[in-house]
Amino acid sequence: EPEVTQTPSHQVTQMGQEVILRCVPISNHLYFYWYRQILGQKVEFLVSFYNNEISEKSEIFDDQFSVERPDGSNFTLKIRSTKLEDSAMYFCASTRQGANQPQHFGDGTRLSIL
């Protein structure tokens, strides 16, 4: 069964540095998402992306965050200047159609900011 894959599984970065989290969605999917989960807390929506542009973003997704689909397979989340509070699990998800279709999640990237 096709899967969403995320790399790296664990990223350790110094505060203030830029980080790029990578995702390969399922190949025929058209809608892409990023979520995050701070340790012990709820999964939180960050951003949705369709047709090469952001469809919706949350308050968390400020100017320090950006997303890109640089080619036909990858979907990336960039944090320009990381803060300690960015430490979390980041999950990528994709779905074939946006409307009420199951979202398929990757196993996440654990981001640790020192």
Add this chain to the structure above:
Amino acid sequence: DAKTTQPNSMESNEEEPVHLPCNHSTISGTDYIHWYRQLPSQGPEYVIHGLTSNVNNRMASLAIAEDRKSSTLILHRATLRDAAVYYCILTALQGGSEKLVFGKGTKLTVNP
């Protein structure tokens, strides 16, 4: 976003059925009811979804109340692998995208 209410935790024995309840009294007519689960150290995993009628798939069954103000996820025979946090989520269609709003969910413990 319409809200859901779930018990914080439930416990079951292996090979017994499990009924996980969810209340969503403010559901609107176009909201779908989705269930996801999150196993330890993994990303959320889709389980099932429905609108008005009861639904069955290979993982579970979803029973939806006639007034749609509540639903129940049914695992017919719990296994140790079903131990996870289960989330009941209502989806609101906005501009073609569909974010998932996760609550705290129900932590299911399965005893051997």
